[in-house]
Amino acid sequence: MPDVIVIGSGGGGPVVAKELAARGLDVLVLEAGPRFADPATEWTHFEDDANNPVSGFLRSGPADRSRPPWLRDLPQHSYVWQVTGVGGTTLHYFGNSPRAVPGVFAGYDGADRSLYDTGHLFPFGYDELRPYYEWVEATLPVQTAPMGTKERVFLRGAAALGLPHQVSLDTTGPGHRAQQNAILQPGGTAGRTRDPALLRHPRARGCTMCGHCYQGCSLPAGAPRNLKARRSTDNSYVPMMLTADAWSPHGHAVTLVTGAVVTRILTDDAGTVARGVRFRTDDGDEQEVTADVVVLAAGAIESPRLWQLSDLPDPYDRVGRGLTDHHLDAVFGVFDEYTGETRGAGSNARVDLPGYGGIEQVGMPPALQAYSLGFSDSGIHGHGRAGGVVDTAGADGLGRLVGTDLLGALSDADRTLMALVITDDDVEDDNRVTAPGFLPADDHGPVARVTMRHRQRSARTRRNREHCTRTAVELMRAAGAKSVHRCDWPPLILHAHSTMRMGAREEDSILDPSGEARWVRRLFVADNSALSNSLGGPNPTLTTQALATRTAERIFAAYFGGDAWVGREDPVCSIDDRVTEAVIARGL
Amino acid sequence: MDPNDPVATVWNRRQFLVRLAVTGVAATSVAALFTAPPAARAQTDATTDTINAILAFVVPGDDPYSRQQGMATDRPGGVTPGTTDSLRRTFDLAVPDMGLTPLGLDVTGADAVAALVNLFAVTAEPSSVTGPFAAPFANLSHASKAHVFDLLDTDPRFPGRSIAYAVNAIPTLAAFVAYSEVSAFDRDRRVLTGRPVGWALSDYAGVGDGWDEFLGYYGGVDRVEG
Numbered sequence: 001m002p003d004v005i006v007i008g009s010g011g012g013g014p015v016v017a018k019e020l021a022a023r024g025l026d027v028l029v030l031e032a033g034p035r036f037a038d039p040a041t042e043w044t045h046f047e048d049d050a051n052n053p054v055s056g057f058l059r060s061g062p063a064d065r066s067r068p069p070w071l072r073d074l075p076q077h078s079y080v081w082q083v084t085g086v087g088g089t090t091l092h093y094f095g096n097s098p099r100a101v102p103g104v105f106a107g108y109d110g111a112d113r114s115l116y117d118t119g120h121l122f123p124f125g126y127d128e129l130r131p132y133y134e135w136v137e138a139t140l141p142v143q144t145a146p147m148g149t150k151e152r153v154f155l156r157g158a159a160a161l162g163l164p165h166q167v168s169l170d171t172t173g174p175g176h177r178a179q180q181n182a183i184l185q186p187g188g189t190a191g192r193t194r195d196p197a198l199l200r201h202p203r204a205r206g207c208t209m210c211g212h213c214y215q216g217c218s219l220p221a222g223a224p225r226n227l228k229a230r231r232s233t234d235n236s237y238v239p240m241m242l243t244a245d246a247w248s249p250h251g252h253a254v255t256l257v258t259g260a261v262v263t264r265i266l267t268d269d270a271g272t273v274a275r276g277v278r279f280r281t282d283d284g285d286e287q288e289v290t291a292d293v294v295v296l297a298a299g300a301i302e303s304p305r306l307w308q309l310s311d312l313p314d315p316y317d318r319v320g321r322g323l324t325d326h327h328l329d330a331v332f333g334v335f336d337e338y339t340g341e342t343r344g345a346g347s348n349a350r351v352d353l354p355g356y357g358g359i360e361q362v363g364m365p366p367a368l369q370a371y372s373l374g375f376s377d378s379g380i381h382g383h384g385r386a387g388g389v390v391d392t393a394g395a396d397g398l399g400r401l402v403g404t405d406l407l408g409a410l411s412d413a414d415r416t417l418m419a420l421v422i423t424d425d426d427v428e429d430d431n432r433v434t435a436p437g438f439l440p441a442d443d444h445g446p447v448a449r450v451t452m453r454h455r456q457r458s459a460r461t462r463r464n465r466e467h468c469t470r471t472a473v474e475l476m477r478a479a480g481a482k483s484v485h486r487c488d489w490p491p492l493i494l495h496a497h498s499t500m501r502m503g504a505r506e507e508d509s510i511l512d513p514s515g516e517a518r519w520v521r522r523l524f525v526a527d528n529s530a531l532s533n534s535l536g537g538p539n540p541t542l543t544t545q546a547l548a549t550r551t552a553e554r555i556f557a558a559y560f561g562g563d564a565w566v567g568r569e570d571p572v573c574s575i576d577d578r579v580t581e582a583v584i585a586r587g588l
Numbered sequence: 589m590d591p592n593d594p595v596a597t598v599w600n601r602r603q604f605l606v607r608l609a610v611t612g613v614a615a616t617s618v619a620a621l622f623t624a625p626p627a628a629r630a631q632t633d634a635t636t637d638t639i640n641a642i643l644a645f646v647v648p649g650d651d652p653y654s655r656q657q658g659m660a661t662d663r664p665g666g667v668t669p670g671t672t673d674s675l676r677r678t679f680d681l682a683v684p685d686m687g688l689t690p691l692g693l694d695v696t697g698a699d700a701v702a703a704l705v706n707l708f709a710v711t712a713e714p715s716s717v718t719g720p721f722a723a724p725f726a727n728l729s730h731a732s733k734a735h736v737f738d739l740l741d742t743d744p745r746f747p748g749r750s751i752a753y754a755v756n757a758i759p760t761l762a763a764f765v766a767y768s769e770v771s772a773f774d775r776d777r778r779v780l781t782g783r784p785v786g787w788a789l790s791d792y793a794g795v796g797d798g799w800d801e802f803l804g805y806y807g808g809v810d811r812v813e814g
Binding site for chain 2: 044045046047048049052053054055068069071073074075076077078079143144146147148149151152155165167168169170177178180185186190191192193194196199204208209210211212219220221340342343344349365366367368369370371373374375377379380382383384386387400402403404406407410411412413414438439440490
């Protein structure tokens, strides 16, 4: 019997698993999707092959791509873009690792404190989380992103708006900066050549600026798995958890089972203490396994689904409520000059607007640019508004681009620049995950229904989105765009959080301040769903990982009699030679 | 008509609903296009016509569907065999059940997408049943196609049902596949068979293992603490 079962190996689960494995606990990780053990042969850089939302190798669905995807019931214009597999949605993320803004934590007393979602603060102060940020930043590691042409153009626009250059990790006011990314900086020939013969590891180290973050990071070619450039968990925490015995004095390597869909969390007869899980494997076998502690880390959609399908208690009808998604929007600039939009990491530059959200530069190949320009809640540009509720925010156009408008805007994929608007959005009860939905059940039970009342978001959320979008439009013009277009995306749920939120009051939170479920002891949650709010706009993964590290300490202290380690020990980096040697020796 | 005029929009909505009620025969004929036995369908292939008409609407080219809509170019666009197959497969997987049975359309996947689009096409413009293509939607002008998508996006019966997500995704997915590699891609070997049309349209240099894009660090700052 393992000490701990972790459900899910996305952004958060492997963090808890690695930390507890390093303490010597016996940890079992169950992952519904596949493990891509050899990306060099399993992946390509092609966009449809990788990212077709229903048939790409980075999709929500089983390993066998001839089988249907795992759909969600979406009763409005929207799409939930997540990935199943070891690494989870970090398999296609951009590695952006900003810290949350201090204003979303308890005890914040800055002059702008009223600007935040004050009804849903983290139940502890920002200073308490800082050591965990530092621990994760050192483990991944997180590094300052390099400049390419698209970053130079974007930051030129940001500077022209009068925003100061932020040179700290903590965000204390509006500013622009290179991203802090979980991506290794370019070294050797990386970023200096386009010749594939010169881009093999170890001649090339770190980010080769290939432009394929969203298609999965398997470069530099020939690098051991833990030395691939982007620190998605498949390249960082997973290699560490699988080799914990090699780099930690008391470590115990994690057992990972893939193709294992957890269908029920098991409890004692009273239903108030977790005692294990039931899971189904690809061949249809059902098994049960028990443990002292269960960690739910299946993501902000699947975690509440599993809670509900397990008939776990929910006395205040809170599970699944409060879904936040940063109410994303996209602004495109078209330039006369080369921008390098298809090259380099997905996002290496950002603007933070505390109290409102932020903006980040995004670079992508042409199909994803076309997807972005073709997704709108404001109808087809020039042909009606389709009931849309926003204006152009100063842009030259609004809505989907089709026909000659699309051909013109995308006539050169390296003369565009995309800005992603990341809104500091409110936790709202009616934005929620419920199960079962109305779609037919899939192989593993009723599917989740994801309701997002995007045209009725709170006044603060709408204000923030318009402020950030208008700023993005101004930034594009200041950077020299000859035309600027606002997409007005429907909910494109790339960042999903707070559906199992941690909070101070039992009336509006699922988790207590330690990360343990209030109504089911020995059950912890360690994915984006545990976040108390949308962080004020910063991308969620780093904060989820810092919180998961803190949760691992709480588990170890509460149920295994151990002591905390963050702040008392030095973290081992995921590119440490001991990890690398074990990865190579074990063929990981 | 000014599409931004709310009065005109309401009037148009009412006109559309009236037509929807009185074009039962047309709707029945649309249903027949997609529910007929396979042998009959092979002759009409209304789903393929519809998919191609959607692709031409989003990314026009030098194909018959683009010419029919009155917006064409002198080079290949979204309509290619590989793109058509990919979009059909995507619809089949993305919308296995749109719940169209109450509309008399007992079909799923790409057939369901095509049936729904054509039902709205016939209802909005009954004359579209005649034309060079089996699918009424493919006989429409570019502006009329845009109007069909506006009607689909705003149909008051759809919010709260998965069909709302499905109809909104149609042009988006078409744009994605049109600019992807699928027009020149061997799915079995997972290699290119030529230069994809979408890459040519966007002057995309193509995929690779790296670029000489490194320009240093912003403000000379390559490390941040605190």
